[in-house]
Amino acid sequence: MKDMTPATFLRLLAVTLLLTTVASVLMLIPDWNGLQGSAEAKDIDTLTDVMIVLSAFVFSVVMVMMGYAIWKYRAKPGDESDGEPIHGNTRLEVVWTLIPTAIVLFAGVYATLVLDDIEAEAADSMRVDVTAQQFAWRFDYVDAGKTSTELHAPSGTQLELHLQALDVLHSFWVPEWRIKRDLVPGASLDDPEGDADIDNVVRVTPTVEGTYSVVCTELCGWGHSVMRAVAKTESPEEFESWLSEQKDIPEGQVGTGVAGGNGAGSLAEGQSGG
Amino acid sequence: MTATLKQPGWPRAFLGALLGGAFGFGLVVALRAISGLEIFQTEQTGYPHVIVPAVTAPIGWLIGFGAFDYWFRWAAGRPTIPDDHSSHGAYSWKDYFKFNTDHKVIGIQYIVTTFAFFFIGGLLAMGIRAELAQPGTQVVDPGVYNGLFSTHAAIMIFLFIVPVFAGIANYVLPLMIGAPDMAFPRLNALSFWMLPIGGILFLASFVVPGGAFDAGWTGYAPLSTGAPLGQSFFNLGVQFAGASSIATALNFLVTIVTMRAPGMSFWRMPLLVWANLSTSLLVVGATPFVAGAQFMVLFDRVLGTNFFEAAAGGDVISYQHIFWFYSHPAVYIMMLPGFGIVSEVISTHARKTIFGYRLMALALLGIVVLAFAVWAHHMFVAGMFAWLRVPMMITTLLIAVPTGIKIFSWLGTLFDSKLHLENTSMLFALGFIVTFVIGGISGVMLGMIPIDIHVSDTYFVVAHLHFVLFGGSVFTIYCGIYHWFPKMTGRMYDERLGRWHFWLTAIAMLGTFIPMHWIGMEGMPRRVADYAAQFGDWNLFITVFSFILGVAQLIFVYNMIVSWRFGPKAPANPWRAKTIEWLVSSPPPVFNFDEIPRVVGGPYEFGVPGAKHAILTEGEEGADVGGPEPAVVGTASGGGSD
Numbered sequence: 001m002k003d004m005t006p007a008t009f010l011r012l013l014a015v016t017l018l019l020t021t022v023a024s025v026l027m028l029i030p031d032w033n034g035l036q037g038s039a040e041a042k043d044i045d046t047l048t049d050v051m052i053v054l055s056a057f058v059f060s061v062v063m064v065m066m067g068y069a070i071w072k073y074r075a076k077p078g079d080e081s082d083g084e085p086i087h088g089n090t091r092l093e094v095v096w097t098l099i100p101t102a103i104v105l106f107a108g109v110y111a112t113l114v115l116d117d118i119e120a121e122a123a124d125s126m127r128v129d130v131t132a133q134q135f136a137w138r139f140d141y142v143d144a145g146k147t148s149t150e151l152h153a154p155s156g157t158q159l160e161l162h163l164q165a166l167d168v169l170h171s172f173w174v175p176e177w178r179i180k181r182d183l184v185p186g187a188s189l190d191d192p193e194g195d196a197d198i199d200n201v202v203r204v205t206p207t208v209e210g211t212y213s214v215v216c217t218e219l220c221g222w223g224h225s226v227m228r229a230v231a232k233t234e235s236p237e238e239f240e241s242w243l244s245e246q247k248d249i250p251e252g253q254v255g256t257g258v259a260g261g262n263g264a265g266s267l268a269e270g271q272s273g274g
Numbered sequence: 275m276t277a278t279l280k281q282p283g284w285p286r287a288f289l290g291a292l293l294g295g296a297f298g299f300g301l302v303v304a305l306r307a308i309s310g311l312e313i314f315q316t317e318q319t320g321y322p323h324v325i326v327p328a329v330t331a332p333i334g335w336l337i338g339f340g341a342f343d344y345w346f347r348w349a350a351g352r353p354t355i356p357d358d359h360s361s362h363g364a365y366s367w368k369d370y371f372k373f374n375t376d377h378k379v380i381g382i383q384y385i386v387t388t389f390a391f392f393f394i395g396g397l398l399a400m401g402i403r404a405e406l407a408q409p410g411t412q413v414v415d416p417g418v419y420n421g422l423f424s425t426h427a428a429i430m431i432f433l434f435i436v437p438v439f440a441g442i443a444n445y446v447l448p449l450m451i452g453a454p455d456m457a458f459p460r461l462n463a464l465s466f467w468m469l470p471i472g473g474i475l476f477l478a479s480f481v482v483p484g485g486a487f488d489a490g491w492t493g494y495a496p497l498s499t500g501a502p503l504g505q506s507f508f509n510l511g512v513q514f515a516g517a518s519s520i521a522t523a524l525n526f527l528v529t530i531v532t533m534r535a536p537g538m539s540f541w542r543m544p545l546l547v548w549a550n551l552s553t554s555l556l557v558v559g560a561t562p563f564v565a566g567a568q569f570m571v572l573f574d575r576v577l578g579t580n581f582f583e584a585a586a587g588g589d590v591i592s593y594q595h596i597f598w599f600y601s602h603p604a605v606y607i608m609m610l611p612g613f614g615i616v617s618e619v620i621s622t623h624a625r626k627t628i629f630g631y632r633l634m635a636l637a638l639l640g641i642v643v644l645a646f647a648v649w650a651h652h653m654f655v656a657g658m659f660a661w662l663r664v665p666m667m668i669t670t671l672l673i674a675v676p677t678g679i680k681i682f683s684w685l686g687t688l689f690d691s692k693l694h695l696e697n698t699s700m701l702f703a704l705g706f707i708v709t710f711v712i713g714g715i716s717g718v719m720l721g722m723i724p725i726d727i728h729v730s731d732t733y734f735v736v737a738h739l740h741f742v743l744f745g746g747s748v749f750t751i752y753c754g755i756y757h758w759f760p761k762m763t764g765r766m767y768d769e770r771l772g773r774w775h776f777w778l779t780a781i782a783m784l785g786t787f788i789p790m791h792w793i794g795m796e797g798m799p800r801r802v803a804d805y806a807a808q809f810g811d812w813n814l815f816i817t818v819f820s821f822i823l824g825v826a827q828l829i830f831v832y833n834m835i836v837s838w839r840f841g842p843k844a845p846a847n848p849w850r851a852k853t854i855e856w857l858v859s860s861p862p863p864v865f866n867f868d869e870i871p872r873v874v875g876g877p878y879e880f881g882v883p884g885a886k887h888a889i890l891t892e893g894e895e896g897a898d899v900g901g902p903e904p905a906v907v908g909t910a911s912g913g914g915s916d
Contacts, residue, residue, distance in 0.1 A: 003690070032795040033728065044724045048795075051722065055715040062681065062711050066704065069688035074695065075625070080850075083626035083691035085881035093630050096682045097675060104671035104718065111722040112664055118724060163657070168497040169590065171655065171731060175797030178728040184591060184657045185496060186584025198591065199660045213806075217731040217799045219490050220497060222417040225802035 016057075016064045023056035037176030037212060037233065039158075039205040040118040044178045047114050054103065118179075119203060122158035129162045132170035132183040135223030137214055140253075146246040147253070150230040151214055153206045154239035162189045163200040171218035172202070174231045179204040182218055206233040282340020282373060294334020298327035318484055318502040319575040325506055328478075332471040332514065340373045341464045362459075363864035373467065375459035377448050378862065380466050382762060384441025385755070387466075391433035391473055393827070398426035400824055407817040409810045411803055419803035421486035421504070425476060428491040428508060431604070432515040433473045435747050439611035440465075440522045442754045443550045445762055447526065449855035449862060450544055452535025452871040452888060457528040461521050468518035475511035479504030490801060492601070493567075495582030495593040499574040509572040516565045519607075523557035526550050535854070535888065537873030542887075544853050544877040545634055549614025552638040556603045556610070556645060564600035567593060591658050598649040606645045608743065610638060612750025613680055616703045619757050620684055622851040623700040624693050627878035629686035630679070637676035644673040654726045663723050670721035677714060681707060697849070698772030702753035705780050709745025713738055716791065731801075734794030740787045752776075752830070759834070760848050764861045765841030771833040778826035785819030852887040853877050 033045050073083070128151065129140040139151045151174075153159055163172060165183035173180040179202055187200040216227035234242070278285050302323045306313050314323055336342065347354050362376045363369070370383055401422045405413040414422065444462065448455055456462045480486045484502020487493070498505050530551050534543070543551075570593070573579040580586035582593050621628050628634055650658060650666040684707060694700060716738040719725050729735065752775075759767050789812045794800075798809045805813065847856040854871050855862070871888040879885035 030792070032792060034796050044728055047722065047724055048719070048728075051719050051725065055719070058715060059711060062685065062707065065682075065685040066688065066707065069685065069691070070693060070695070070704075073624075073688060073691045073693045075692040079692060081625070081692060082880040083624055085627060085879065086629065086690055087627055088630040088633070089686075092686070093633050093679070093683075097633075097679055100675050100678045101672070104674050105668075107718065107722060108664075108668050108671045111667060111724055114724045115664070118727075168500070169494055173731075173799070175728075180655050180727050180730060182655055182657045184584075186588070186590055187657065197659060198657045200657050213797075215797065215799055219420070219494070219801045222415075222420060222488075224420070225416060225799075225804040 012064055012068055016060045019060035019064065020053070020057045023060060024053045027052045027056060033175075033178070035176045035208065035210070037174070037206055037208045037210065038178060039207050041176065041178045043114045043117055047111060050110070051107065054107070121160075121203065122205070125158040125160040125203060126154075127160045127162060129164070129189050130172055130183065131164055131166060132172070132216070132220075132227075133166040134168065134221050135216075135227040137227070137229035139229075140249055141243060141246070142249070144243055145249050146243055147249045148246045150232065152232045152234060152239055152242050154236040155207055155209055155233050156205065157236070158203055158205040161202050161204065163187060163202065164189055168220050169218045170216050170220050170227070173215045173217045174204075174206075174212050175215065176208070176210070176212045177204050177206055177231070180217060206231075209233050209235065282338070282343055284339070284371070287335045287339035290334035290336070290338020291331045292334070294337070295327040295331035297334070298330030299323055301330075302326045316483075319500060319506075321503050321506070322576055324482070324503065325510070325572075325576055328475065328507065328510055332475075335471070336464070336467060339467065341460075341467055344460055373463050375455075375463050376864070377444050377456045377459065377462060378762070378866075380462050381441050381443075381445025383466050384437055384444060384469070387470055387473075388434045388438035388441060391429050392438075393831075394477070395426050395429040395434060396824055396827065398422050398429070399820065402426060403817040403820040405803055406805070406813050408814065409805055409807045414803070416803040417488060418485065420488035420490075420801070421480070423801060424488050424490050424508075425479070425486050428476055428487075428511075429473070430743070431491060431608070432512065433469065433476070435608045435743065435751070436519055436604070437469055437515070438751055439550075439553070439608070439747075440519065442615070442751070442758065443526065443546070443611060444522070446754075446758055446855055447547060447550055448529065448533070449761075449858065449866055450853050451530065451533060451538060451547060452854050452867065452873065453529060453533040454866050456525050457533055458525050462525055465518045465521040465525070468514045468521075472511040472513075472515035472518065475507045475514065479507035482507065492597065493571060494597075495571055495574065495590060496584070498571050499582050501575075506572055506575060509568040509575075512568045513565055516561045519557050520561050523554035523561075526554040527558070530554075535871045535873050537888070541632065541635075542873055542876055543635075544614075545617035545628060545631070545638075546611075546614035546853075548635045548638050549610045549612075549617075552642045553607050553610045555642050556607045559646065560600040560603035560607070562600075563596055564604070567596040567600070570596070591653070591656055594653050594656055595649070595658070598652045599646070602649040602652065603645040605742070606641055608747045609750075610641065612706070612747050612753075613638070615750045615754040615757070616684065616706060618851070618853065619699045619703045619753050620687055621878040621880065622757075622849050623695075623697055623703075624687055624691035625880045626687055626691040627876065627880055628683060629689075630683040631876070631878070633679055634683050637679045640676040641673060644669055644676070648673055651721055651726070654723050655730050667721055667723050671718065674714065674718050674721075681711060681714075696769060697756070698767075698769060698776055699753045699757040701773065701776040702749045702756065705776065706746065706749040706753065709741055709749060709780075709783065713741030713745055716741060729794055731799055732794035733790040733798045733800055736800050737787050737790035737794060740783075740790070744783055744787070752779075755834075757849070758855075759837070760844035761855055761860045761862070763838045763841070764844050764859075765837050766844050766848065767833050767837040767841060771829055775826060775829040775833065778829065779823065782819050782823035782826055786816050786823055789816055852879060854888045857888065857890055 028049055033048060036042050036045060127142055129142055131138040136149065138147060138149060140147045163181055163183040164187045165185045167185060170183045171180060172183060181202040184198045184200060187198040210233055212231040214229040214231045216224055220227065279289055303313055315321065344354055364379045369379060374380065401414065405419055482503045484504055487501065487504040487508040489498040489501050489505060493508060530547055570581040574581050574583060580588040582588045582590050584590050617628050617634065647669040648666055650662050651670045654663055720729065720735065720738055756767065756772055793809045793812050798805050844860040846859050857871065858866060869890060871890050873888045875885055875887050877887050879887060
């Protein structure tokens with residue numbers, strides 16, 4: 001390194017950039033995150049792609065440095081001598097402290113902007129209360145007074161999901177929608193950030209019509225791997241028609257935002273005292 | 275027989291366990307009878323007549339074994355039996371099964387015991403992968419499966435990675451600083467013997483009603499507070515493993531601060547010593563919190579408290595804060611000693627001083643400080659206070675900087691060096707750099723909240739953690755074992771078998787864990803016995819490679835056992851390294867040094883003719899064992915400073 005000519009450095013830089021490009025292309029071609037089923041998915045996927053390119057660059061730097069060093073400085077068989085007594089290079093060390101700091105701070109700022117974007121409240125969001133219990137889901141459309149074990153969404157409308165769990169921790173995730181949040185026992189449906197200090201409101205705007213799965217992503221017991229529900233994005237007309245066919249929310253349904261209260265109960269029964 | 279039972283040892287230990295267990299059992303029975311409660315409460319979270327003996331029996335065992343003999347005598351004001359050092363050193367295999375205060379014996383006890391747990395943990399992983407080979411449930415039912423991954427992780431973390439580094443350092447560090455032993459040899463031995471107790475408690479959970487603990491190694495409440503009896507065994511096992519870890523860390527801190535050989539200033543300490551200093555700071559600061567979190571769960575279970583009982587006003591999410599306040603520093607506890615090992619090995623086999631030594635030491639300290647400020651990145655989707663997320667993301671991203679400094683410094687060390695790749699330890703060191711960088715990259719991605727929202731609790735996280743724990747920690751563990759095997763055993767291992775071990779392990783590791791990134795991003799959650807059919811092909815691929823990975827470790831076992839028995843005798847310094855442990859024979863004399871070494875220069879003064887790190891002759895500067903000292907003692911030519 002102390003003897004590295006500018007020409008060698010530029011050649012190594014060129015190899016690094018080439019490797020970065022190849023790696024980035026290879027890593028960006030597959031659709032890792034899958035279908036972009038929500039408005040939020042696009043922002044998240046773009047952020048992911050940018051990070052993939054940055055990662056390809058960092059990995060390439062490491063591999064080129066290591067590969068070059070192995071190629072150039074490998075001891076010949078029988079060579080017992082030592083390497084150069086180089087203790088460091090202050091300027092280089094400052095550079096490789098400051099540049100990564102700049103990169104990660106850039107990533108942090110970008111990520112914060114994306115976060116604000118995907119959590120922004122829309123004017124016309126539709127509230128759906130999500131209740132999780134070992135091992136089933138329930139979705140209450142409180143404004144319409146309807147309940148269902150399937151989550152249907154009118155395409156293009158922001159859902160405002162109020163989350164609660166009746167027994168243990170669960171987590172709500174639709175991979176195509178990207179959005180995930182834990183459902184916490186003790187969360188209040190009507191006072192989202194009140195006494196319990198549990199941030200149990202999450203927003204998502206499904207955009208692509210299709211049938212997906214709600215997947216539980218917090219270990220909740222022996223039924224965790226099969227705790228799923230249907231999530232369906234459909235046109236507003238289809239949604240209204242589906243909604244009108246659902247059951248009414250029973251009077252005093254356990255864990256209902258309207259009637260209030262948590263407590264033990266069975267989703268299968270669908271109703272009991274609060 | 276009474277004579278045997280009066281001496282500390284295994285027979286008296288089992289008697290102690292029996293008496294301790296009986297005492298605990300009797301205490302519960304008596305107190306419950308007096309209080310008018312049903313004597314044997316067998317609600318699955320309860321079983322006090324099992325829980326209390328599970329604590330008192332191991333303590334009785336330790337007392338019988340002799341772990342507290344000296345302290346009891348001293349506390350009672352009785353004349354203590356001067357240490358005639360008969361409990362020091364190992365002259366036969368039996369000495370490894372005693373309460374032995376020699377740090378070298380303790381180091382080997384740790385390494386062998388923890389590797390046994392490594393293989394148990396590995397078998398559990400094979401069970402996991404067997405089930406996941408195909409969609410559907412074929413091998414185990416989902417409840418048992420949850421127990422498999424929970425015990426796999428708990429054993430790997432608490433009984434392998436954390437303590438094996440303590441074992442390697444136990445052996446090497448006193449030698450490396452020129453000390454005759456650790457500051458507190460008796461405490462050191464006690465620390466070791468608490469470890470198998472923790473392991474037995476974890477494994478005992480398999481045979482109690484309800485089976486092995488199955489709420490994940492993370493044991494989130496309220497799943498853990500309502501779980502069957504096995505969960506309580508996890509809560510208790512963590513206490514013993516944690517106590518072992520904390521006592522060892524205290525021992526290292528005092529040893530490093532007070533027992534360095536004359537001339538070894540902080541800036542002349544080898545980086546392994548810096549790394550263990552940093553790790554010990556993490557351990558003492560963080561471990562009490564996981565002990566606390568597990569106690570709170572245990573109390574909710576057995577004593578009816580409501581720390582995490584939402585209906586009674588408890589705070590469910592607080593468990594996660596307390597748990598992760600330890601468990602994030604824990605991942606650095608599991609990596610920093612490895613960083614130290616890599617520095618020792620790379621400098622030795624590149625025949626070159628570590629590039630940027632001071633910044634390397636400062637980076638370790640920087641990681642220690644930041645490690646306590648990032649825990650909530652495990653909770654971005656937990657429903658905690660929204661405002662905490664962005665600050666924790668920033669600190670999480672910042673901790674990549676000191677880590678990156680270390681990677682670049684190791685790479686910088688390779689330049690203008692004389693690189694030797696024949697040694698297995700060097701292969702693992704370089705392989706570690708590649709796999710750890712991959713793990714670090716996925717870590718930075720996970721640190722970004724919008725990305726984490728999508729991939730949290732999916733196989734993307736499983737990929738990340740195995741890249742940093744296997745590609746990171748385990749690779750450095752192997753690196754250290756191969757490097758110090760000659761010193762510890764007095765034998766050389768078979769280098770060709772070592773190379774086979776490395777390459778098979780590296781390839782199998784990549785094949786096992788790379789695809790996990792993809793299936794996680796595509797939608798496969800973690801901790802599932804079954805998954806959507808679309809993930810079948812990759813899971814089968816992963817399972818095949820994981821079995822190759824498992825089998826590859828047998829090469830290591832064979833090499834170690836056969837070489838230890840029959841390998842060629844090792845010289846004092848087969849790698850021509852500079853640090854003090856290589857100045858004494860392989861294995862070292864029982865009391866390490868016939869005379870205290872004197873440190874006269876930095877630890878890696880390769881390339882400076884005649885430069886020495888330490889010399890063994892006391893007194894005059896002149897006579898020494900290998901050539902003239904440098905003209906100015908304590909500095910090196912070449913542009914840096916010590």
